Amino acid sequence: MAKAMKIAIVDDEQDMRQSISQWLALSGYDTETFASAEDALKALGPDYPGIVISDIKMPGMDGMQFLKKLMGSDSALPVIMITGHGDVPMAVEAMRVGAFDFLEKPFNPDRMTELAKKATNARRLTLDNRALRRELSDGGQLMKKLIGSAPAMERLKEDILDLGQADGHVLIDGETGTGKTLVAHALHAVGSRAGKKFVLLSCAAWDEDALAKRLFGPMLPEDSQLPAVEEARGGTLVLEDVEALSDSLQARLLSFINDQGTPAETRVVAICNMQEQDRTCEDALRSDLFYRLAALRITLPPLRQRGEDILTLFTRLSEQFADEYGCETPQVSAQEAAQLLQAPWPGNVRQLINLAERAVLQSRRGSGTIASLLMSDHEDMQPVMTTEGKPLKEYVEAFERMLIDNTMRRHKGSIASVMEELCLPRRTLNEKMAKYGLARADYL
Known part of the structure; x- marks a missing residue:
């Protein structure tokens, strides 16, 4: 079961600390209390498994200074600030600095529980995403996910380790549901590009015009992303459902690959997911692109x-x-x-x-x-x-x-x-x- 999220309660008034703690504990949260911001900072690291509820007005380091310290350590840590009556401008400033939300005294305990639920859900998502990113950058952990000792799986693990160290582009094929995207992550994580950009793009999820812009550009001025070929520069560009590329986009991808020379600055890993009867990746791709991609090839074994x-x-x-x-x-x-x-x-x-x-x-x-x-x-x-x-x-x-x-x-x-x-x-x-x-x- 999912572990209960922690809530750190920071307030110099003992009665307030205890009442908040007791109320949230009844709602199923694991609470811990601190009488000062200085004490709390010693216990709250950048991956603190929970959220913070803090008073703004405290002796020594006040709530605003405390908030700035927390945001400097972990800007995604949800902090709910408690303000006194008439301190709304200070609360607005706290939101600007990075507070998740604020409660004005005297506050409704149910409102606090509602905010705590939203904040802990946000925190859980943040921590899960961080853990996933760490896992996907750890070649050893990814290889452990490839469970099994069948001869076909042993060969697959050896292929990943060998091809991960190579510089050439890779074609991954196999039946649907065999774990092709996981293998692409593993290839990146065990190779020389580990730690560099890993960009995953599903070619079947876009119409042709949108895919062309996302893959090669030009992006619109209001777009925050770079084209995928630029975003992945120096790392790995993974194209899922590569067979969905139109003839013109296949030609542009081939030009991109050819222009890089050898060794390639950006590695292209193409995932082919052919499900039609009597058709293969070779049938779906133009021959010159297929042979550039399939120079290094991994075919995943079906579960049966x-x-x-x-x-x-x-x-x-x-x-x-x-x-x-x-x-x-x-x-x-x-x-x-x-x-x-x-x-x-x-x-x-x-x-x-x-x-x-x-x-x-x-x-x-x-x-x-x-x-x-x-x-x-x-x-x-x-x-x-x-x-x-x-x-x-x-x-x-x-x-x-x-x-x-x-x-x-x-x-x-x-x-x-x-x-x-x-x-x-x-x-x-x-x-x-x-x-x-x-x-x-x-x-x-």
């Missing part, structure tokens, strides 16, 4: 070809959603594991994410099964376990690995607890963990 990675992914996703919704992770039966492995997964990982969330939600309600969800997604699936397409031994091993992995995670690496729950002797458990590449240290 990733074997027991399907169970690993489903487990991780279910755990994440269960944590988010504050409930238990649904348990997967042997029959359901087999059906997860057999499903055709036309929507690939994106479809699996949706299924995992729905499984958690229905488990929280105490109704339904994973099998019923699979049946609703795939009408041609049989409701019984079969061995169609794979030897039974593969299904059994995949389920056994998932069961040991889940139990080790639940017991945080306690071998004794896992032995007891699974009724396995120590030697057998050790042998199976070695067989499936599971290490106790990963669960501690």
